Amino acid sequence: MAEAMRIGQWGHNTATEAFEDELATFLDVPDVVAVSSCTAALHIGLLLAGVGPGNEVIVPSQTFCATVQAILMTGAQPRFIDINANTLAVDSAAVQAAITPNTGAVIPVLYGGRAIDLTEIKSELDRRGIAVVEDAAHAFGSRLGDKRVGATGMLTCFSFGPIKNLTCGEGGALIPRNPAEADTARALRLLGVTQSQATRIRTTSYHVDSAGWRYHLSAVHAAIGRVQLAGFASIETTRQRLWRAYARELADLERVALIDLDIEHTVPFNCVVRVLADRDKVFETLRNRGIGVGVHYPPNHTQPAFRQWHRPLPVTETTARQIVSLPFHPAMTEHDITHVVSELRTALTDSRSNSIPSSRR
Structure with a gap:
């Protein structure tokens, strides 16, 4: 924490980037984009999946309202599905039955931390161009087989809120599927600005290349997360x-x-x-x-x-x-x-x- 404070720039700085690197190592993934909340991660993740007006997003009704609000923020609509009474989670059959020509994405909610296996319908989802955007707000550290949640090839969204498995006080993270998505997500989280903080402070201008939001994770919150992750x-x-x-x-x-x-x-x-x-x-x-x-x-x-x-x-x-x-x-x-x-x-x-x-x- 003291190191993050000494840098002077308490917003996004090198402490945030260090936290992202440490998360990537822990999860065994190429890249992590730290953001201000899981809601922000879901919003960006849906945009990366190409979700927008005219789309439906398959989602269980049994979730915190933030999941649904993230869908509405893209202009899409939720298509609610039922759950398993023993796990309070969705399964492949329920997802498959809910697919329509307007389906743009599926948000499986990893309720209580339990990972959800959609491999039996993954090929159909891929064929239809339907992305899986995991709401893993409850599931940091959990596994699907021998891989941590976040390392299974989907757009995964974590929460680091005050009561979560790993906390930053407030915060979240998105696991992108490729370098291009990581670059886009980083621009979207900072008002569409493409240059890094280190680059911006050395130049006389910066570029805004797209719409964006103030979704970055501050260095102070990242410092809390780094201590949590170490333990x-x-x-x-x-x-x-x-x-x-x-x-x-x-x-x-x-x-x-x-x-x-x-x-x-x-x-x-x-x-x-x-x-x-x-x-x-x-x-x-x-x-x-x-x-x-x-x-x-x-x-x-x-x-x-x-x-x-x-x-x-x-x-x-x-x-x-x-x-x-x-x-x-x-x-x-x-x-x-x-x-x-x-x-x-x-x-x-x-x-x-x-x-x-x-x-x-």
């Missing part, structure tokens, strides 16, 4: 250990189903369960007892801003009434997890007793 091995093992602790504690709990993250290949972002009881009552009880549970996420096809693209999505609509995110953070201990599950057990009991009609109490 990521510990972050990875801690997150996997805590998720496994939850799995053990939840194993004998009736009316609770833990979302399958394929933990052997996943650096988990969260710990989500489906409550097969009165979810809202359980949620309220846990909150009242000081347990910081959440719901991630309300389905986008039911949001007021996106209702014009509503389609019946029965699995998404059912799981949306069931899911609860349990507290999950590397600073937690296994004792904390035992306590959370104990409180969940109590909340489930309260939910069952409160569901009995008054005439039978």
Whole structure:
């Protein structure tokens, strides 16, 4: 951090470029373009894929609203698809069934950190000119087979927000597919300016060759990310250990189903369960007892801003009434997890007793 501050230019500078190089080494990819958020990465990634007005982008409704907003920023429209109840993720069959002549891209959301394998339809997507733009906001560090997410040949978008597996405070990154995309992405992230910061400060002018946005990652945020990346091995093992602790504690709990993250290949972002009881009552009880549970996420096809693209999505609509995110953070201990599950057990009991009609109490 001190080095980044001493350089004097606290926006994009050599600290940002060093972070990009270190990310590329970690992921085993040729290039990384650091940006201000995963939303920015998705926006640029869709533009690199040629997505624009008249296109549809296949996307699960079960995602943070930023995924959908990035689609709308290109002038395209979302085509929402359903998910698997056990993983809260899409599969090849659902994607294939949603393809239309207007499909410009697919955004598989790597929910909870689990990688998604679309290899069985990759040849068809390629034949139709349909790009895959991965929303890997949850999935930094996870693997598909023996490769890290980001190194599997797709346009991959990461989030480095404050609660993500690797954080810069705020930030994100795009993994381009080739050098030309990397060059275009770097211009788009800095208002269409093609010269680097080092070049601009040595000349009397600069060139704006295209439209662009102020999407660069500052040196201060990059410095935080570099420290995080240096210690990521510990972050990875801690997150996997805590998720496994939850799995053990939840194993004998009736009316609770833990979302399958394929933990052997996943650096988990969260710990989500489906409550097969009165979810809202359980949620309220846990909150009242000081347990910081959440719901991630309300389905986008039911949001007021996106209702014009509503389609019946029965699995998404059912799981949306069931899911609860349990507290999950590397600073937690296994004792904390035992306590959370104990409180969940109590909340489930309260939910069952409160569901009995008054005439039978």
